[in-house]
Amino acid sequence: GAVVSQHPSWVICKSGTSVKIECRSLDFQATTMFWYRQFPKQSLMLMATSNEGSKATYEQGVEKDKFLINHASLTLSTLTVTSAHPEDSSFYICSVPGGAGGTDTQYFGPGTRLTVL
């Protein structure tokens, strides 16, 4: 199956700083990637859809100016958490739909755990 990588796997930052998380599709090109976040003991919730060549689509309640998404290439999407606050501490996971690779499954990255002090 497709391999999706994320970097970094974990990050600790001070309140007010910005953090960039990378999501890479290693096996096939992806015009679309999805970003989810998971708070402790909660399920995954979709944050936004990253689109190559156009603006990201954000879910209701997700601040687009705070969570900047850039689909830089067909294999890379980045999520930047700007002016991070402790309430942004969460597990961020990206996924790549398998349609381009010929399957219906979704391939998930290993996740990035963000802790904001």
Place this chain on the structure above:
Amino acid sequence: KQEVTQIPAALSVPEGENLVLNCSFTDSAIYNLQWFRQDPGKGLTSLLLIQSSQREQTSGRLNASLDKSSGRSTLYIAASQPGDSATYLCAGGPSGNTPLVFGKGTRLSVIA
């Protein structure tokens, strides 16, 4: 809007027991359904994918079924082992290229 519910929220069983995890969804227009495993502090491991034209999938001791008309899916785990202890998530989407809607998961503990 699709909603996915998983019952029970937590389950503790002795080793060797067969068990069933339940997942229900509100929109029968679901295209496919995936079951995932998540270990504490870790990412997702895909277990089984049931595509729209299928009714069930099997992998080893795992069997997942999908009944779109009733809006239900079940994950059957045979002969449970302590290593099966994890949170199991089900998720579905309206097509193969759309984001998934996740249930809150069932936290399974298998006691040796």
